[in-house]
Amino acid sequence: MASTACIPPVPAPQGAVGLRDRARGALLGLAVGDALGAPAENMKPSEIRARWGRITGYVAENPAGTDDTEYAIFSGLLLARYGSALTPVDVETAWHEWIADREEGPFRGAGFSERGTLENLRRGLAAPISAQHRHAWSDGLAMRAAPHGVFAAGRPAEAARLVAIDGSVSHEGEGIYGGQAVAAGVAAAMTGAPAVVVVASALAVVPDDSWTARCLRRAMTAAHRGERAVRSAVVIGGYPWTDLAPEAVALAFGAYAAADGDFTDAVLTAVNMGRDADTTAAVAGALAGATRGVDAIPAEWAAAIGPARGTCLPTMAGHHVREVADLLTHAARGVPHGPEGEPRGPESAPRGPEGALPRSPYPPVPDIGTAAEVSS
Template sequence: MELTACDPAADEIAALRDRARGALLGLAVGDALGAPAENMRPSEIRRRWGRIEGFVSDNPVGTDDTEYAIFSGLLLARHGSALTVAHVENAWHHWLADLDEGPFRGAGFSERGTLENLRRGLAAPITAQHRHAWSDGLAMRAAPFGVFAAGDPGEAARLVAVDGTVSHDGEGIYGGRAVAAGVAVAMTGAGPASVIAAALSVIPMDSWTARSLRRAVVAAQCDHLDTPAMERAVRSAVVIGGYPWTDLAPEAVGLAFGAFSAARGDFRTSVLTAVNMGRDADTTAAVAGALAGAMSGAGSIPAEWSSVIGPARGSCLPSMRGYHVLDIADLLTPYDDEEQAAS
């Protein structure tokens, strides 16, 4: 039966499509906003730009966060709920490890370690046995799984763990599961409290990731004199002072959910809070942007930001050049009968 614009089912599909676009466009916007502040302390950000309120680069562009999210989205669109570790491993070989192109500029240490292991002939899950299996490299590409499994956080968490088996372990997997589940519930239009609860429901409560997420949210919801004071409290709740690596999954996921909670899901405030806290700012802002964008839809993203996002340039993953996050969002959401007939 053909759906019309007046059918409730058509309206539901349109709303789901809008939230899917919001999630992945929000990820790309957050990534591009946060990229210049990556690995910086708030004091360094203030000295250079004051407070970041928009793009500070003349040529804003997404990093490996956006390109790996596109990679996982394409993989998920191809296999859906039937996705297996073998599918993921084969895709890493076909699109990444077996290509002569490289050296995959901007890729995180977890991805570089995985590529090296694959090129050595190792197979999953041994490919994830490297020094950065706990990184936020899975969390940064987890949003497509929440989009695909909208309303089903358990399925979103299951699928992202399948993807992550090739590159991550332990806390790295937990970070991806938390983000995927949070996006899955945000895709229903649920508020921040439900989104946070969903993220916590799919990871061990005594895990480092769960503890960091809870501490960040509690700190974000306390009364503070001003926004910088709130950001300092959230950072202090989860950041390990003096630790040289900023891509810890428990830290990045905690900061992202803390920013989202402090902003009560408002898109602009969520991503700017994440960006101005520094550390792995492109990833924390990408995750916060995915959560806020999924909750409120593409229309919640300021036009002056969303209009900047074009097709991926392939700066990190040459094989992802030319793909746009909006196309990936559409691939991961249902079609109505008219669209299906035209495709």
């Protein structure tokens, strides 16, 4: 069972960063971390040092987000349309209409969990059966979980509920828990909560005896000793794949905690630990960007992030993470967005009778009290 301990509300600090700036910080921070970490993906720290020394900025000639960013945009656009009424049917239909039933980009659906999901959907399997493949424990949900925390700012339990619905098509077990930890952490960070509360919010929504929770606790115990200690405490030595959700999520939170929420330090710590560096840096960037706001992201890093190229998901081409952040901010406030703000990818998402949004079959989940009212 997940912890039921109540986390004390966090008062909004004087001159608090606005909700829109935190939303933009979270999603732009995700894209920046993704682009910084992509060249170091699947590498060991020794290999990173041998090639670049310590990475302190972009090492790619044309830095850009990878599948992590494009899938986060995908989930963000879907959530902006349905909000708290999101259902597994909505998610499954979007996977068909925006990915599975269209021509894929060069990444061909991205990682192992995405490939397994697409193959199952194309065989006619529906959620949750579509998530029954060999990599349902991957960090593929964690990499697209931040938008749920942005939408449910200050409501970690609701963020965790929504991301589990999103993940029901593609993930099971630890894969779901990893996504829930990230979504809840971002939701808490959107209030400007200190790192200890952000981490506690993540732990509160996953089972105490889960692999994800154990890895998170080990990372937090080691965080004050820096990145090498975090990596040693978490990495599954000898395992050939780097996309294990418990490992990747713990490395990301460990980097964030070791940096005490500082954006630059959090992201570079995640990058230089290697392993699934684009995802760990993306998650650390989302957490730190939500905590400190968009202005905490170095200007030269932010400037390099343009609209998605559609390399993995052609239907996401042209969307910018800032656009998605603004859509989610409006959706969270219940503010309708007109034709100019209407998501271009989700135009064919299903609607209920006469265009109404379908009701969620899930009961509302009470919050755990992580945040006070979020300033706008």
